[in-house]
Amino acid sequence: MALPDFLVLGVPKAGTTALHAALSQHPGLFLPQVKEPKFFLSEGPPPARGGPGDAQTYQEHVWRRRDYEALFDPAPAGTLAGEATPFYLYDLDAQNRIRRLLPKVRIIVLLRNPVDRAHSNWTHLWAAGLESERDFVRACALEAERRDAGWAQFWHYVSLGRYGEQLAHLFGLFSRDQVLLLRYRDLRDSPVATLDRVCEFLGVETGLVGLVPSENVTPFVADTPVNTALRAALRTGGRIGHHFPVPLRRVVRDPLLSALQRQKGGRPKLTPEQRRAVLPYFVDDIARLEEITGLVYRDWLTVGLEPEVID
Template identity: 65%
Template sequence: MAMARPDFLIAGVPKAGTSALHAALAPHPQLYLSAVKEPKFFLTDGPPPRHGGPGDVQTYQEHVWRREDYEALFAPAPPGALTGEATPFYLHDLDAHERIAKLLPDVRLILVLRDPVDRAHSNWAHLFGAGLEPEADFLRAVELEQRRKAAGWAPFWHYTDLGLYGSQLEHLLRHVPRERVLLLRYRDLRDDPAGTLDRVCAFLGVETGRLRAAPPDNVRPFVADTPANAAIRLALRTGARIGHRFPRPVRKVFRTPLLNLLHRGHQSRPFVTPAQRAALLPRFADEIRKLEDVSGESYADWLSLEHASRYRP
């Protein structure tokens, strides 16, 4: 039986507005976005791993890895609607590129890219705010990345690897023609949502002018590094290590009160500091230049030490 194939994928990158884009496109009458935002179907050839960092096993349990389950995500689509899903790790996973090209030879891919230093910092802040990141120092957490990768921690912990866009896009274009890949900037989605959504609709071949806003989504409050919060975060990480043994509703009963306590006060997340940018930019400079060469677009502002994000992580 033929696969119920999505027509488009929002394929990258984490912490760059993919949740907001998914939510913004969903009301379009000519589009159907899967109810599961990140099915992650193309990240494995079979069952996902059974180990990883804090919270990874629970996330793996949410993967839609069986073909029949993936097909079922698009079964409710109205006749004639273009179907799609958003899994922002597809760009990072080089093996996923071949899987996508093989099963979806005509697919269109949408990539939302963000300054890689800002993206890495936002990634760390998200996990720290969830109580899962044990390291309160961003640069120290980055230094732990290779050790964590060797220990099998999931890609969301790969703070710098997720930002190697040049090599990732170069590999993707070996499998998918450039004309079927739309590159967007996170800042454009934030600053000009109507214009950016029109670009997406035009790329997909559906009516423009229908979508005006990209709602904020998937934004987690930041938490101060206090002794009380450290104890709550330790409790959350402990629960994350054993939570996969219990049904999701049971996990939520214990996790939700702890998160509510951790997020009391709703502190704003910090911006990237000049020192942090100076420390990390050299890791990305060659990749940014490669991205420019491969894409034919300029990302020169990302190469500036003076570049400062206007967006909190």
């Protein structure tokens, strides 16, 4: 069977795409071109409802096991195969499925300050034209309502960042020595040392990869009347686009998206006031995370701003 030896399973907007790109350069590792196959998120038919663009996202899932195994068929003999789907940590059912199929798998988890992660998540959907709420704090407050309406996991700005809950479940399924826990800032500030840690954890030669490219970085999108109209059009497409073939969807969507992202400049900044408003969602979970891991994350309780380099 062609199945992965390791998984990067958390978290969204914490550098997993960049880590995937970096590890793909290692001669002893194989990662498929399909980043985020989402196989372990899938069981049964896709949900019948969701938020803007969710139906298209479900179409991107690798649903069938034979298709998932086919992703790893090209792996050269002697290499370790892996994939990166950062929603696996959040989805506890996915964790259970991984345990049943891959009990010996090695697991890499990247964690990011949950407030910054949530803001980057919101910025990503805003820049894609799918997020209608222009106020980040309000968007976080809408999560319960959106969850009840069946919106997909990427809209769960707050819940995705409650890592203590997620790791408590993970450590109940896998031994601690199967899990490498990293921080986003490790990859951002010390890429060579961090990649060597990953390679050592996987049991492949260190010193062969040291460049972490800027991948999946959200572009600047201003809040203007023209962009409001473009975002409305993209959200409409997000709700009905799954009824049309992918090439036709792209013919319509791509010019709209290019127009929306036409401006250059700095991304929306997370203000201290926004941070103070959102931080209470995470305070208790940060304490639980420290208790579970024995590591210190209390710097996440400050109101200082985190520099953005990679996503």
